[in-house]
Amino acid sequence: MVLDLRERIAHRLKTLVASPMPRGDKAAVTLAIASSKGGVGKTTTAVSLAVGLARRGLKTLLVDLDPQAHVAASLQSDVAPGQPALADVLTGKLREVLEAARRSRFANLDLAGSEKILAETETILAAKIGKELILDGALAATRSHYDAVVIDCPPNLGTLTLNALCAADFLLVPTDMSVLALEGVGDILAAVDTVRSRLGRHLEILGILATRVDRRATQVNGAIEQSFADLYGDRLMATRVPASSAVNKAHLAGKPIFEFARHSPAAIAYDALTDEVAGRLGLAVMTVPAAATATANGARLAP
Ligand SMILES: Nc1ncnc2c1ncn2[C@@H]1O[C@H](COP(=O)(O)OP(=O)(O)OP(=O)(O)O)[C@@H](O)[C@H]1O
Numbered sequence: 495m496v497l498d499l500r501e502r503i504a505h506r507l508k509t510l511v512a513s514p515m516p517r518g519d520k521a522a523v524t525l526a527i528a529s530s531k532g533g534v535g536k537t538t539t540a541v542s543l544a545v546g547l548a549r550r551g552l553k554t555l556l557v558d559l560d561p562q563a564h565v566a567a568s569l570q571s572d573v574a575p576g577q578p579a580l581a582d583v584l585t586g587k588l589r590e591v592l593e594a595a596r597r598s599r600f601a602n603l604d605l606a607g608s609e610k611i612l613a614e615t616e617t618i619l620a621a622k623i624g625k626e627l628i629l630d631g632a633l634a635a636t637r638s639h640y641d642a643v644v645i646d647c648p649p650n651l652g653t654l655t656l657n658a659l660c661a662a663d664f665l666l667v668p669t670d671m672s673v674l675a676l677e678g679v680g681d682i683l684a685a686v687d688t689v690r691s692r693l694g695r696h697l698e699i700l701g702i703l704a705t706r707v708d709r710r711a712t713q714v715n716g717a718i719e720q721s722f723a724d725l726y727g728d729r730l731m732a733t734r735v736p737a738s739s740a741v742n743k744a745h746l747a748g749k750p751i752f753e754f755a756r757h758s759p760a761a762i763a764y765d766a767l768t769d770e771v772a773g774r775l776g777l778a779v780m781t782v783p784a785a786a787t788a789t790a791n792g793a794r795l796a797p
């Protein structure tokens with residue numbers, strides 16, 4: 495007991511006197527990928543965008559705030575036991591997200607989070623004052639080491655998602671073409687209003703992204719897309735991600751879509767989305783050989 499108390503005091507003192515994290519020379523733009531609805535393509539979009547930005551030469555940090563830890567599965571990159579974790583950052587044991595970041599096997603791409611323990615962390619955070627602002631504070635120095643920070647959120651509007659909304663400069667809302675998804679978009683946009691008005695954050699909506707668009711169900715999709723367009727107008731991203739069986743197979747293989755099926759319709763769409771997002775964010779990117787170029791050259795599109 496005494497030892498435990500001593501250890502805790504020593505740790506507290508260490509945190510208080512710890513020299514501040516060295517600053518880098520960058521100023522990352524932070525993008526949250528969120529929706530209150532499950533299964534709409536948040537993780538697929540976050541992973542594809544983060545890999546896409548990294549491929550374009552931008553130093554990118556992908557933060558997985560979802561206790562389901564699907565980012566790690568999508569990229570075959572679990573947090574090793576004993577490694578510093580995002581949960582340690584959110585509960586105050588570590589100061590900066592950078593301390594919990596790990597290299598991915600892709601150039602320019604680091605990962606933080608993807609821990610099932612985040613579910614318990616959410617409960618611990620519930621009692622903390624200013625609990626919605628912890629991630630933002632823990633990105634203060636981290637942002638100076640990256641060009642872009644992409645945050646994948648859980649499918650609810652709990653404390654973890656609110657942390658992402660408070661830390662982000664921009665929000666991208668993926669949605670599938672279902673009537674229920676319309677509700678999900680409405681819910682997250684209402685949460686954005688609250689975050690702005692009650693917490694004084696300057697979160698901007700980058701756009702609403704249509705995902706899993708099934709080109710065979712043209713009549714139904716057309717009607718739903720029309721409703722989206724009527725409601726959200728120019729907030730809809732120009733890129734639409736088609737339903738593509740390659741996405742599921744890529745998840746199972748633990749590979750990003752660009753690596754698993756570079757010429758698939760989903761890879762082409764996510765390539766276009768990366769360029770659209772980089773353009774809207776004003777990020778200067780290197781050009782990469784686009785999947786679409788290969789198509790134009792006659793490569794066969796994978797299903
Ligand atoms: N464009 C697509 N075409 C076909 N399947 C897709 C597409 N995008 C995502 N999927 C599949 O849909 C499922 C959900 O995708 P994803 O995990 O990206 O959604 P999510 O919003 O992150 O889900 P959750 O709310 O559970 O976190 C996965 O099995 C994925 O493979």
Ligand SMILES: [Mg+2]
Nearest residue numbers: 536537560564
């Ligand atoms: Mg997900």
